[in-house]
Every structure is written in structure tokens, then in C-alpha cells.
Amino acid sequence: MLLYCRPGFEKDCAAEITDACAAIGVAGYCDARPGQAFVTFHALPVPARPLIADLRWSRLVFARQLLALGPAVALPAADRATPIAETVVGLAPGFSDVWLEHPDSNDGRALSRLCRALRTPVLKALAERGVATDVTDAPRLHVFLDGSGDARVGLADPRNSAPWPLAIPRLRLPRAAPSRSTLKLDEALQTFLGATERERLLRPGMRAVDLGAAPGGWSWQLARRGLRVTAVDNGPMDPRLMAEGLVEHVRADGFRYRVGRPVDWLVCDMVEQPHRIAALVAGWLRRGDCHGAVCNLKLPMKRRHSAVREALARLEAALPPSARLGCKQLYHDREEVTAAVVPG
Ligand SMILES: C[S@@+](CC[C@H](N)C(=O)[O-])C[C@H]1O[C@@H](n2cnc3c(N)ncnc32)[C@H](O)[C@@H]1O
Incomplete structure (x- = not known):
């Protein structure tokens, strides 16, 4: 092969x-x-x-x-x-x-x-x-x-x-996007979700939480599909994105932030060890705080394959019954991979 x-x-x-x-x-x-x-x-x-x-x-x-x-x-x-x-x-x-x-x-x-x-x-x-x-x-x-x-x-x-x-998926970086990172979430949504799933699972009025959101490239991808986003980050968000009114900025620690009622999507691009991110996302899934999730796993320099395997095992163990787990090193990923939990 x-x-x-x-x-x-x-x-x-x-x-x-x-x-x-x-x-x-x-x-x-x-x-x-x-x-x-x-x-x-x-x-x-x-x-x-x-x-x-x-x-x-x-x-x-x-x-x-x-x-x-x-x-x-x-x-x-x-x-x-x-x-x-x-x-x-x-x-x-x-x-x-x-x-x-x-x-x-x-x-x-x-x-x-x-x-x-x-x-x-x-x-x-x-x-x-x-x-x-x-x-x-x-x-x-x-x-x-x-x-x-x-x-x-x-x-x-x-x-x-x-x-x-x-x-290589050729994705255009939209002018209005707050960061280049936006392409990672765009590619993730195209890789892990089929066209009909994107229509069904990313609809206007749905709700998402974006942990480690600043300056807002991932929130922008969700907002442009009509989702309402809570962007959690102590750093500043892009003013043009905030002016559109679909994104609320919460200055908080992404590891402590909790929602009052479940959201459709949790996305997370915080720079942290992969096992910590996987444990965090697994907690959201187990509590039923989100239906689907996309998270970026930043890889250590060594043992990258085993670090990914360990993180995926944590996510797999928390998977809701009808959901599926995917993980890829996307073209727009660097020293990192992206994992997605797609609800059934
Ligand atoms: C790679 S950047 C995110 C870029 C973003 N996805 C985008 O598309 O513009 C990582 C962000 O995670 C935030 N971050 C790191 N640790 C965090 C934590 N514990 N809680 C909240 N945000 C955190 C940083 O402030 C930084 O803005």
C-alpha cells in the first residue's frame, strides 16, 4: 500500500x-x-x-x-x-x-x-x-x-x-474570517460530516460552545452557518465577528466552564496536552452537555501515534450510543490532529 x-x-x-x-x-x-x-x-x-x-x-x-x-x-x-x-x-x-x-x-x-x-x-x-x-x-x-x-x-x-x-482539500480563506485556524474547522466539518449531515447537524438556531475561541476563527465557521456560539477565552475576540451578534464572549477557563443546558456542539482548540483535552471533551459527552464535538489535539514531539491512541480511547469510552468518532491529521493541521464526535 x-x-x-x-x-x-x-x-x-x-x-x-x-x-x-x-x-x-x-x-x-x-x-x-x-x-x-x-x-x-x-x-x-x-x-x-x-x-x-x-x-x-x-x-x-x-x-x-x-x-x-x-x-x-x-x-x-x-x-x-x-x-x-x-x-x-x-x-x-x-x-x-x-x-x-x-x-x-x-x-x-x-x-x-x-x-x-x-x-x-x-x-x-x-x-x-x-x-x-x-x-x-x-x-x-x-x-x-x-x-x-x-x-x-x-x-x-x-x-x-x-x-x-x-x-489536499483546497479551501479558500474567507476575508472576514478572524484567523487562519478557521480552515481547520471548515476542513473538519467537510471531512467528518457528509453533505446531508452538515445540513441536518449544523442548522441556524443551534447552539455551540467554543473553548479556546480567540480570536474567533472556529466561532466564525459556526456563526456563518447560523449557530449561536458561546466563545470561551480570556483573550480578545475579533470585533467584526462580535458585531454580528451570534457570538457571546465569556472570559473564563475552558477547563472550568460549564453550560446550564446541553448544546448541540462543543468545539475546542485550546493548546493543551492531548489527554487533558480528551478528558475534558469526554466529560462534556458523559454529562450530556453536548451532542457532538470537534477538538484539536496538539501532539507532543515524541510518541505522537500512541498519544493519539490514548486520547481516542478516552473519547471512545464516553461516546453516546449512536455517535461515531473520527480522527484525522487534516491538511490544515500542523503538529496536531483533529477528532470529531458526530451524533447519530
Ligand atoms: C490556537 S488558539 C485558538 C484559535 C481559534 N480556534 C481560532 O480559530 O481563532 C488557542 C486559544 O486557546 C486559549 N486558551 C488556552 N488555554 C485556555 C484555557 N484554559 N481556557 C480558555 N482558553 C484557553 C488561548 O487563549 C488561545 O486564544
């Missing part, structure tokens, strides 16, 4: 996929070089059925993308498209799409022009060989240029993989 991750998190991504495979009885080894922004996992012995069918992309925290790894292709500079097309013929009867990608690392980003330039010749070479690239429900073909001069071929199940090229 080929997994994309944030550069610097290769070891965490490798530890996580190794654990996930061990849990389904598959052993293997990873190639996870620091800074390369991807990891390959090689099962030993090679399993009879594709390993990827037994894994869920949405359940992996550090993997931005999850692909079944196909053959490597040597790319002669004179004609790169022909060897790619010849390699992928026969891998599947057709593909739903073809994405040419590179690692999200400094070296990798230098390949973005080449990836763009190669798309049309690759599509043409595939068409000439009778390979359709618009087949609904077929695997998506990923051609991954890793900078070695070769390409790696990957196949994704569109229902079990990130739906964005390079696994």
Missing part, C-alpha cells in the same frame, strides 16, 4: 498502518523515510486478497491517502506517457479517473508542473489502448511521481480514499 502523510509524520503513519494491519492478522514492513511525505507498506507474505479491502481510510489518523500499490514504472524523459499506459493496462477494466500526483514535500512540489503536463498525454495513451477513464465505481488510478525518476502506480477505491487530488 502507498499512504500519503504530512511531511515529518512518516514514522507515525508507518506505526499506525503497521498496527492496523496487525489487527487484521497481517504482518509486513514499511518504507518511511523522514520528510518524504509518504509511506509504503509491504505485507509479508503477500495476502491472497487485496489488503486495502479490509482497511478503512477514514479510520487512519495519519494517512491522508490510502492506495493499493501497483508496479513501479521507469519514466524515460523522451516519452513518459507510453510506459505508464502500458503498465496500467490490465490492472482494471477501466478507471473512474486518473490523478497524477507528487509528494507534499519541498522536493515533491517541484514535480507539480510535470504532473500537470503529463495528464493529457497519459489520458491519450490510455484511450489509444482502449482503457476508459470515466467508469463509475471503478478504481481511481493514481500515478505518483516520487522524484526518483520512476513513477509508482496506485489504485484507490473512491469510497475508501480521500476525494481530493494529492489528498
Whole structure:
């Protein structure tokens, strides 16, 4: 398998996929070089059925993308498209799409022009060989240029993989947003909630508490969906956001603040140890003080994978019966991951 991750998190991504495979009885080894922004996992012995069918992309925290790894292709500079097309013929009867990608690392980003330039010749070479690239429900073909001069071929199940090229959701930072952090909550709501869930669970008039809210990027995301927000922080909130009238500012310690009656959402972006944030959110869930929650978990420099696992175990233990827990290192996350409890 080929997994994309944030550069610097290769070891965490490798530890996580190794654990996930061990849990389904598959052993293997990873190639996870620091800074390369991807990891390959090689099962030993090679399993009879594709390993990827037994894994869920949405359940992996550090993997931005999850692909079944196909053959490597040597790319002669004179004609790169022909060897790619010849390699992928026969891998599947057709593909739903073809994405040419590179690692999200400094070296990798230098390949973005080449990836763009190669798309049309690759599509043409595939068409000439009778390979359709618009087949609904077929695997998506990923051609991954890793900078070695070769390409790696990957196949994704569109229902079990990130739906964005390079696994990067392109979100615009709205001018009125009080902080760049706003993109984290925007991405979280798009990642953890489906479109109909966003309509059902984020409606005007609903109520939310935002712990560690200042200057208000997360509150702004909720307010722009019509929610009324209590923003808890000793720091100052953005005056333009406050003037809109949907956000109330409470200067208090987020660890002590309590609500009188339950709110629809608790969101929390306080900079604290992940186990403390998880315990805090778990308390809100257990008391029934919130129905859903989104929290950012700032990671320590070491033992990041195990710190996330411990925090998630605390949240899992407090999950209301019909709710589900998700956690991802989002594209807009840095040394952190985002967890979400989505009500049923
Ligand atoms: C990363 S910033 C939040 C940014 C915010 N989500 C946004 O989008 O603009 C973290 C905030 O947590 C607040 N904070 C840290 N510890 C806190 C605590 N114990 N109680 C309340 N706020 C706290 C800080 O004052 C800071 O404003």
C-alpha cells in the first residue's frame, strides 16, 4: 500500500498502518523515510486478497491517502506517457479517473508542473489502448511521481480514499474570517460530516460552545452557518465577528466552564496536552452537555501515534450510543490532529 502523510509524520503513519494491519492478522514492513511525505507498506507474505479491502481510510489518523500499490514504472524523459499506459493496462477494466500526483514535500512540489503536463498525454495513451477513464465505481488510478525518476502506480477505491487530488482539500480563506485556524474547522466539518449531515447537524438556531475561541476563527465557521456560539477565552475576540451578534464572549477557563443546558456542539482548540483535552471533551459527552464535538489535539514531539491512541480511547469510552468518532491529521493541521464526535 502507498499512504500519503504530512511531511515529518512518516514514522507515525508507518506505526499506525503497521498496527492496523496487525489487527487484521497481517504482518509486513514499511518504507518511511523522514520528510518524504509518504509511506509504503509491504505485507509479508503477500495476502491472497487485496489488503486495502479490509482497511478503512477514514479510520487512519495519519494517512491522508490510502492506495493499493501497483508496479513501479521507469519514466524515460523522451516519452513518459507510453510506459505508464502500458503498465496500467490490465490492472482494471477501466478507471473512474486518473490523478497524477507528487509528494507534499519541498522536493515533491517541484514535480507539480510535470504532473500537470503529463495528464493529457497519459489520458491519450490510455484511450489509444482502449482503457476508459470515466467508469463509475471503478478504481481511481493514481500515478505518483516520487522524484526518483520512476513513477509508482496506485489504485484507490473512491469510497475508501480521500476525494481530493494529492489528498489536499483546497479551501479558500474567507476575508472576514478572524484567523487562519478557521480552515481547520471548515476542513473538519467537510471531512467528518457528509453533505446531508452538515445540513441536518449544523442548522441556524443551534447552539455551540467554543473553548479556546480567540480570536474567533472556529466561532466564525459556526456563526456563518447560523449557530449561536458561546466563545470561551480570556483573550480578545475579533470585533467584526462580535458585531454580528451570534457570538457571546465569556472570559473564563475552558477547563472550568460549564453550560446550564446541553448544546448541540462543543468545539475546542485550546493548546493543551492531548489527554487533558480528551478528558475534558469526554466529560462534556458523559454529562450530556453536548451532542457532538470537534477538538484539536496538539501532539507532543515524541510518541505522537500512541498519544493519539490514548486520547481516542478516552473519547471512545464516553461516546453516546449512536455517535461515531473520527480522527484525522487534516491538511490544515500542523503538529496536531483533529477528532470529531458526530451524533447519530
Ligand atoms: C490556537 S488558539 C485558538 C484559535 C481559534 N480556534 C481560532 O480559530 O481563532 C488557542 C486559544 O486557546 C486559549 N486558551 C488556552 N488555554 C485556555 C484555557 N484554559 N481556557 C480558555 N482558553 C484557553 C488561548 O487563549 C488561545 O486564544
